[in-house]
């Protein structure tokens with residue numbers, strides 16, 4: 324038997340030329356997006372004032388299984404993809420586990436995370452439509468960075484609303500976005516009506532992705548030639564991120580491997596949705612039965628403690644309503660160090676798959692245990708992980724330890740979504756013993772659930 328290398332990187336020509344749309348194979352579809360004014364299922368054209376037309380079409384398409392990746396997008400992908408599939412030999416040895424641990428590393432590009440996969444696509448479609456500007460929100464800063472790079476490449480202006488807690492924790496993230504020509508504003512801000520309303524209600528708020536989305540949407544709809552783009556949650560983003568799973572599956576096939584367990588951290592669900600896409604297809608079509616685990620922070624537990632309900636995607640309640648696992652759009656999580664996982668809701672596709680039992684398990688992890696795993700991994704595998712990605716590492720380690728106990732040589736695959744070089748404030752607080760876990764009480768969660776919309780006949 325040939326030895327499996329530490330890293331396998333597909334050749335450029337082997338990179339997938341199509342994205343895969345999981346909805347095409349789902350037995351039962353996610354519930355439709357609703358118009359926030361009428362509570363009626365939204366029509367594609369109603370999304371055009373907010374999103375680029377092509378992206379709105381992708382958002383609503385439940386039947387096309389494969390979308391060709393336009394050549395200009397492939398051209399940019401080729402600059403940083405295919406990304407490596409790595410075997411964590413040192414971690415396996417340290418844990419003395421019979422399990423085989425693989426991870427798909429998306430942090431090797433300049434933006435440092437998987438977010439670039441959708442940023443490039445969204446900036447391209449905006450350019451193709453003749454738009455001149457985009458707006459977005461960013462939590463941890465990875466999405467804003469990725470989109471700033473993509474917009475610079477395609478020559479489009481970008482306005483980023485950055486969650487206030489990250490804005491102050493990660494000043495250099497802001498500088499990178501500015502270097503690529505983006506304008507960055509701490510959210511909530513006094514530059515939008517939504518921001519001013521939130522500030523008048525909670526002047527000391529550290530912000531949230533939900534607030535930043537409201538501001539970005541408002542700016543987009545009130546600026547000519549401008550649209551809003553989102554880095555996660557939406558169906559179109561999961562579609563673009565399917566490149567992760569498609570590459571991964573192809574590389575594993577070359578190695579004669581198939582995962583028993585697939586693990587990903589879950590903020591809005593884009594990396595997890597992308598990683599599992601082709602493996603979930605196998606499960607939906609009865610070809611294989613891998614076990615899927617979503618990992619979220621205990622401080623923002625949308626899948627593990629949220630409600631499966633219709634909710635706004637933003638705090639200002641201007642976006643369409645999606646049925647998803649949610650903590651309520653009014654829920655403001657504690658300023659957790661894994662900023663990219665601080666979102667009140669979850670991708671409607673993943674929510675539906677979880678609700679129907681195809682996404683097998685969701686786990687909420689405490690921050691300090693996540694950083695234990697991050698530091699162990701960094702020392703052994705020589706990659707400093709993003710705090711978000713370290714949630715998946717924590718879970719992979721725990722599963723590998725279980726294998727040691729049972730003697731099972733399972734194949735574990737997890738998504739290593741990004742690097743943590745801009746998260747040193749978080750690492751410092753861990754190393755100095757100052758990291759605390761802020762887990763919401765049932766009462767805290769109830770306040771969020773109380774903000775769920777009442778929809779006549781659907782959700783009273």
Ligand SMILES: Cc1ncc(COP(=O)(O)O)c(C=O)c1O
Nearest residue numbers: 465555590591592593594663741
């Ligand atoms: C490195 C990294 N991993 C994971 C996430 C979570 O997002 P998603 O659930 O959309 O993959 C983020 C979000 O900002 C991130 O920056």
